Amino acid sequence: MENLNPIENARLQLKSACELGDIDKKVYEILKNPQRVIEISIPVKMDDGSIKVFTGYRSCHSTAIGPSKGGVRFHPNVTMDEVKALSMWMSFKCGVMNLPYGGGKGGIEVDPSELSERELEELSRGYIRGIYKYLGDDIDIPAPDVNTNGKVMGWMLDEYIKLTGHHRPGVFTGKPISLGGSKGRTEATGLGVTYITRNICHKIGLKLSETSVILQGFGNVGSYTFKFLEDMGFKVIALLEWDKEIGEYALYNKNGISYEKLSKFKEQNDTLIDFEGANKINSEEFWSLKADILIPAALENSINEEIAEKLDVKVIVEGANGPVTSSADEILNDRGITIVPDILANSGGVTVSYYEWVQNKYGYYWSQEEVFSRLEPSMNEAFENIWKIKEEKNLTFRQATYVYSLIRISEAMKYRGWF
Secondary structure: OOOOOHHHHHHHHHHHHHHHHHOOOOHHHHOOOOOEEEEEEEEOOOOOOOEEEEEEEEEEEEOOOEEEEEEEEEOOOOHHHHHHHHHHHHHHHHOOOOOOOEEEEEEEOOOOOHOOHHHHHHHHHHHHHHHHOOOOOOOOEEOOOOOOOHHHHHHHHHHHHHHOOOOOOOOOOOOHHHHHHOOOOHHHHHHHHHHHHHHHHHHOOOOOOOEEEEEOOOOHHHHHHHHHHHOHHHEEEEEEEEOOOOEEEEEEOOOOHHHHHHHHHHHOOOOOOOOOOOOOEEEHHHOOOOOOOOEEOOOOOOOHHHHHOOOEEEEOOOOOOOOOOOOHHHHHOOOEEEEEEEEHHOOOOHHHHHHHHHHHOOOOOOHHHHHHHHHHHHHHHHHHHHHHHHHHHOOOHHHHHHHHHHHHHHHHHHOOOOO
């Protein structure tokens, strides 16, 4: 029976990286738990006059390199262990991209689709009232995540300013442009996934125009990944989506699906179920499709042992956080399928969040072209450094990525005298 507890999976990855990188065991003991975890109750007056109490969390995993940094998700399945694990993965992600941050993460156990906009705003502001003393642009910096966006960050920033009396836009990233957000932040995660997908294709000898991709998820990450893949010449032949009424379904067209037609249909209909540019198939058929690359860009633990056995792809590029379970990871490695891990593949978002933070600090703002021109070489450099470790030490891509990041984090801890 595989373990789907995300914090246990994260600890296994941490322990493995310590062993493979010959890193002091004290590092594992310090990093296996977050430095600080907050759980709060958030009472919200609902539109019908009743009071409903929601549970919120915020985890600060490590501040060895800098303030903790990470998103806030609104989802019915949010748990304390999930938030802890995600904050640990954020520490690794920031280490991979050489950012001056440790990992943080937050969440509220809620289905936001069941709330009115007023209720959602009250919930967002209540979350900040519960944790604001532990936030700051040099303490802990939230950002959007699953089911949150620039609007939610705007409410949170406003509440923080009201509570503290200080206008500090750098306390939150992923904000609207008018509130100090960075151009290119919305597209950044998907763009980064695409840069990494391109790089791995070059390494293993796949010609972009002849490379087929299947994609799970058409949210922020999935949709922009789709767009930039098409721009680079890839062919996306299938998309797995989820609908509240019918659950999982997929669209398939062996000749490729048009991003422009797909996004226009989604904008007009708020669903892709009846999209005419592809055939509708079920999720089981999707996971069995033959393709060069799979990009899971939905939620964690999407790919389990059963799915791992049936996949017919050469490479998996993890657009989501933790989409492959530890047991599935072993199966895929044994089958010779290369996995580019989330902490590298989807790190474009936190990298541009860093750029936003820098711009807020300076009060000087960059064009989208400048943002993207900084992002591409940063991701390319991280990719090449990790590929070098992978080849030298004969590691999997995931192992090499964790070792690369942990070396930097452990050095900072050592120089600070933590062990």
